[in-house]
Amino acid sequence: MNKKSLILHLATPFLLASVCIGILAVAMIKPADKLKVFVNIAFMDSLKSNPTDNNSGLVIRDNDIIRDYSGKTSSEGDVIRPAFAEMYAVLSCDAMGIDIPVYWGSNAELLEHGACQSSSSAIVGTKGNAVISAHVDTYFADLDKLKEGDAVTINTNYGQFTYSVRSLIEFSGSDRKYITPKDDTRLTIYTCKKDLLGASSQRIGVICDLKESLFYEEVQK
Amino acid sequence: MKSIGSYIGSFILSVLLIFALIASLAVTVANIFSKPDNIVSLTEQKNISSIVYSELEKYFTSRQNDTGIPADVYMTAIDDELIDYVMYMEINDGFSCLKNGTQSDNSFIIKNDSVDKALSDFYSNYAESIGYEKDAKYDEKLSEAQKNAEKVIADYCDVFKFDAMISHGIMKKLSPFYNKLPTVQLFVYGATVMLMLLMILANIKSTSATLYWIGICSLISGIICAVPCIYLKATDYFSSFTIKQPQIYTAYTSVMTSATDTLLKYSVILASISIIFIIGYVLTVKNQGRNKGE
Structure with a gap:
């Protein structure tokens, strides 16, 4: 195998991958746009917690209420x-x-x-x-x-x-x-x-x- | 690569083959997760019945001041076996609607004698303790409590919310795609084999070139599928799933994680196979070089 052929053999996978990823990216523009809304609703970064963690659920706050106010x-x-x-x-x-x-x-x-x-x-x-x-x-x-x-x-x-x-x-x-x-x-x-x-x-x-x-x-x- | 014509031909075939291999991986994974038995087995592996049990306990405990019925009355009559059975029926009913594109025929009735009996005994003892006459209203109240218990149990066991999807018509919309899956699978596999044969034909004079092209196609398609899977796993993406009801969260994230794992596994296998092709190619080229030298 000569040097030229070797370079071609090594470059081809990268070229092929670039072409395929490019085609895939272009083909996905429209579906991704449609999916984006649903994905954003289904997965919210601010909700990144397992429901079995203690930090999920309702936060009930108990306060001390003034019962003996003697001021004006x-x-x-x-x-x-x-x-x-x-x-x-x-x-x-x-x-x-x-x-x-x-x-x-x-x-x-x-x-x-x-x-x-x-x-x-x-x-x-x-x-x-x-x-x-x-x-x-x-x-x-x-x-x-x-x-x-x-x-x-x-x-x-x-x-x-x-x-x-x-x-x-x-x-x-x-x-x-x-x-x-x-x-x-x-x-x-x-x-x-x-x-x-x-x-x-x-x-x-x-x-x-x-x-x-x-x-x-x-x-x- | 003997000529530029052969190179361009093989290049175009390779692009098509890469997409065919990606599609093959996708339909294989889709096929695995479109079978109710696999979903049931996944819920068993993740022990979702115990999550459902604890959620039911929480629910009945939170309602006991409202209904006057202690959670124990229900919970002593509910066990993992009942939950597993109802979950199994809900999943099968959901897939049956997906297949037929119809509304749920409610062919299964969650009739559990132990729950009914527990409620009946409790009502009877309570009525006797306060001297309440067991009249028509008593029967109505008891029947209402039994029906409500069945509904709550069914609702909690419907971990994929199939009932909601059926009533919102989502299953009807998904049904044509679901039913076309076997045909699509056959077509994709057939196209992949066809493209491989074409690749062999395009490089009929050079076995090494065939090995080279098929090898890099497998490698690239394996990598293209593996990279998003690795991203999803590395960022723990599914943990941000919005529905936080433990049983629904676990059911959905388990399926999504399992599907990602399966796709990643097949991608790695495909990429590994490509190494064999590439090694085969290198060895063949070396052999040819040695033969030429001799």
Whole structure:
């Protein structure tokens, strides 16, 4: 084999590979463009973790809520908007004998930790309908014992809000009339109606009127 | 390479042969992973049934305050055997829809006596403990709980989400491609053999040239297939799969990883075979040189 032939023999694989990769690259332009969207949805670099790792899943944040504020208060002020799955309040009611954490947002895991406030409802301390729910088998087991006039207090890190039960309600799980936004300032708390095992399709609850708002001035500053 | 004409002819045939070899590798891997038995075997290897079990336990535990039914009631009645069976049926049902291009005929019913009995016993004991009369509502509630349990178990065992793909019409769209796969496979293999024969014919006067061209074609196609596989493995690409439900994540990433491994394995085999051809070529050339010297 002469030198010229040897060079040709050595160069041919590279030439061949370049031609094939070139053809492949050109042929893949259109399909790759179409696939790109799907691939970007299916594989996200920011989600590079195995679901069995501890760093995946919902992050529930428990906070210490101010219960013994002794500073100046005012009837108006600003609220501190919590993050999803953050404990932002404590709901107390002597008539029910409860003092329970309230989380912002609602899902099955959060409902195991306390009461949940729908993130589409008005945050306590603002105008509108604040909607809080919990399981009937745990936190709101005695919700049906509430009567008109009973007091319900909500403590947050920006103020204390006292409500009085206006009326008792019962509605179907698919009926949203009590949990949709309202023009007045109210608190709606509800749970499943006690039934023979299994999730009940009926809900019971109370609508409360706001009696007193005490925004913590020192926190406001 | 006796003449420029022969060189150009062999070069063009080589380009075609490289694509034919790449296509052969691709259809071989596609064929392996289009068989339900192989998918079932992969789910067994990855022990997905134990992941499904633990996810079901988590689900029933999270729902126990909502339903009033302790997770133990379900979990003592569910075992790996049941999960494996439901997973097997779901996978077969999915592939059957893929083959026929039809909606699921739900020919299998997840009827598990142990789950039904566990729920029935629990309801009965509970009703007796609170003095609840076993009336029509009781039967309705029990039946609802049993149906719900079956639905939840089936849903968790459908690790490839075939039901969702069937209901969204994806299987119907994929069906023609799936059914054409054997024909495509035959065509691709046939084309590869044909191109190799043409290569032999183009270099009929020189065995060494045939060995050379087929050798470099195998080497290049092996490398072209292996490089993306190595990239996917080196960057742990599949770990960024968006669906993080453990059983679905494991099922899909297992299939994707396994397909990548298989393609890489075949690419390496092809590249290794090419070495034999190239060695054969070198030896033949040396022999010819020696014969000329004599």
